[in-house]
Amino acid sequence: MASLQESRKFVPPRHVIELCRARETELSATEPARETQCQRWLLQLEGSEEVINVPNDLWVAYRIWVDVHVALREGRPDVFHNFLVAQTLGISTPRKVMWNATEAADLLSCLAAAGLLLKGLPSGDALEAYLQDSVVLYNNRFTLAKHRAYEGYTREEEGKWEGAYDFVQLADPQIGMFKQDVDWLEETTMLRLAVQHVNRLKPKFLLVSGDMTNVWPSPASEELLQAQTSTFKEVLRELDPSIPVVLQPGNHDVGQNPGTRDVERYCKTWGDDYFKFWVGGVLYLSINSQFYHTACNNFEADALCKEQEEWIKAELDAGATLGSKHVVLLSHIAPFMGEEDEPQGHFNWAVEPRKWLLGLAAKAGVKLWLSGHYHGNCHVRSEAGIDVVTTSSCGGVINWNGEPSVIATNAVFDFMKCVNMPPVLCDAFHSGLRIFRVSETDIEHKWFELAYVPQTLDDCFAEEAHGKASQRRRDRLESFQEMLGLPMQLDRSVSMPVPMNKRNSIDGCPVRVGGEGALEVILVLLVFFAQQLVECLGRLPPASFLGGLRRQFKLLLALLLQLTAKFFGYLRLPLPLGLRHLHPELFFAEKYLTEPDGIDGGIRSSPAE
Structure with a gap:
């Protein structure tokens, strides 16, 4: 037990020191002075001979508090430790660097003893108060949309234009879609890879355009819904604390035919279902589009819809939008996918509310409307010049066999008749994100598959960023x-x-529409025989000569798989399905897609967490 041990010297974790020194930092806008002090204290300590002992009473208090307030509720205290250290020091943390419980307890207890957490309080009280504030932030970043506004992003705080900026849109993470709620390794890994890109790019904010989870909300699916919700939140907690995340309701979040109870459930988990926010002089209006879907038809929904429409009228009034450089509408479902007067279907709005809001938006000077839902990309323009941009999924991308304008307007939607095989793809060569650059005169945007996201935001909008080779x-x-x-x-x-x-x-x-070619068959066979050889060698005693070769063959197999992935990625082709069936984790695990030197002991046989 830690409480029975003698006090030991505090040794700052090397990876924490490196991140603090490398200036890969994003100091919080609320308390930059405290974070700067914590960083300086840590860096000075590393270079001095002063011995700092870890206070055992504070160390134990930290561990007990986390067990009671985080472990019992969330089940993943390790994610909280990582979040807490990152927030305390203002550092952006790559997922491959995770602070363990001992390191976090050492750091926080020493900072409390040094009086650097909350000044004016005894160290024990300061630690407890700081942890309480942190767990609120840890949980509440998903519910910052309150009272029809987004906390910290009002006209008073963000209504002034201060120059161009960028933001990122993710659509339809839909945890559980790819394998119909059996498991969600693929979507989780793609979402985690997207978050890593966002952390590196440092946009002004992250927009998630609905369908956070796949299972329909109902009492019968409560346990499954909670599991998928926890997974989504766990990954999004890896997002840099300085980057706000804006969440919108999708049909899978509120249900196809939502009533009052469904909306209340959503608001409790994710914040308001419709709201406004300002960022850098631009007004964004987020709308609950499920009320305008053909499947929504009940008395409660009608009443909720009327309330939203009154709010929309007020927010698009000339006085409400005065001073904004742009007005942007956000909804999960796009109003239309081809023509403004197209028939209603599964992927657009009912005709009457569509005409009403497009007319209102045109009078208010709206020029951009962002959506998701379709699991594919589409860009159309209204008669009044409003760009309606539908963004494909950061998870499961649907392999449609027709044009969006045709599929969206199907009166009777038959999924299997509308797709090629395989019907859904979920890997870094198809799943992606959209990046927006907001200038004083216009808003530019580009889509990137997760395997091809550039290193910086400026690179994203460089001439060669979208494959413009010679x-x-x-x-x-x-x-x-x-x-x-x-x-x-x-x-x-x-x-x-x-x-x-x-x-x-x-x-x-x-995408694949027929049988696999000869080259793909050869690659599949090579990987198959290499994997069989690794498994056979694994059955031999490790001390034997052949048993000792197992690690080398595992490394060889991993290298072969990496080269295969890079080969198809270079040609911008989907990976052979046969390879996915042999080793599905490879094509969903970011370590093989983004880290050529990340082979740590070869291929894992168990799924990634």
Whole structure:
């Protein structure tokens, strides 16, 4: 027991020191002075010979408090330890660096003893008060939309234009969709990879356009819904604390035909279902679009819808939007996917409310409307010049076999008749995010698959960021693909896809429509035999000569899989399904997609957490 041990010297964790020194920091806007003091104290301690002892009473108090207030409620205290250290020091933490409970307890108890957490309080009281404030922030970042506004982002706080900025949109993480709620390794890993990109890019804010989870909200699915909700929150807690996350309701969050109880449940978990917020002189209005879907038809929904419409009228009034550089509408479901007067269907709004709000938005000067729901990309423009941008999923991307305008307006929606095989793809070569650059005169945006997100925000909007290679390089790639009998490279230099065949692309990224080619079969067989060899060697005694070769063969297998992934990624092709079936974790685990040197002991046989 820690309380029975002698006091020991506090040794600052090397990875904490490196992050503090590397200036990969984002100091909180609320208490930058305290975080700066904590960093200076830590860096000075490392370079001095002063011995700091870990106060055992504070160490034990920290561990007990976390067990009672976090472990029993969330079940993942390790995520809280990581969040707490990152927040205390103002550092952005990559997921591969996780502070364990001992390191976090050492650091926080020593900071409390040094009087750097909350001044004017005894160390024990300061630690407890600081932990209480931190757990509120830990839980409440998902419910900051209150009273039809977003905390900290009102006109008074953010209504002034202070220059261009960027933000990121994720749509339809839909934890549980890919395998129909059996497990959600794929969506979780794609969401985690997206969060890592967002942490690196440091946008002004992150927008999640609905469908956080997959299972429909109902008393019968309560346990499953809680599990998926906890997974989503666990991943989003890895988001840099300095980046606010804006959440919207999707049909899977409030239900197809929501009533008062459904909306109340959503608001308790995720914050208000419709609200406004200001960022850098731009007004954003987030709308609960499920009220305007064809499946929504009940008395309670009608009353809730009327309340929202009165609010929308007031917020789009000339006085309410006065002074804004832009007004942006946000909804899970797009109003239309082809023509403004198209028939209603599964992926658009009912006709009457669509016409009403498009007319109101045009009078208010709205130029941009962002949505999700379709699990594919689409960009259309209203007669009044409003750009309606539908963003594909950061999780399961649907392999549609037709145009969005046709699929969206199906009166009787039959999913399997509208898709190619496989119906859903969920990997870093298809799942993605959209990045927006807001300037004083316009808002530019680009879509990136997660495997191809540039290193910086400026790189995202550079000329070459979207695959604009030289014509010679494109010709060489197409020649190579044609020689191998693989699908041809598509033109990714335009905002809308230009597919060679309408039935075999998603936003310019080819998808499999037939059997696998000879090259893919050879690669599948090579990986299969290599994996079988590794498994056979694993049955031998580790001390034997052949048993000792197992690690080398595991590394060889991992290298072969990485090269295969990079080969298909270079050609911007989907990975062979046979390889996914042999080793599904490979194509969903970010360590193989983004870290060439990240082979730690070879392939894992158990799913990633």
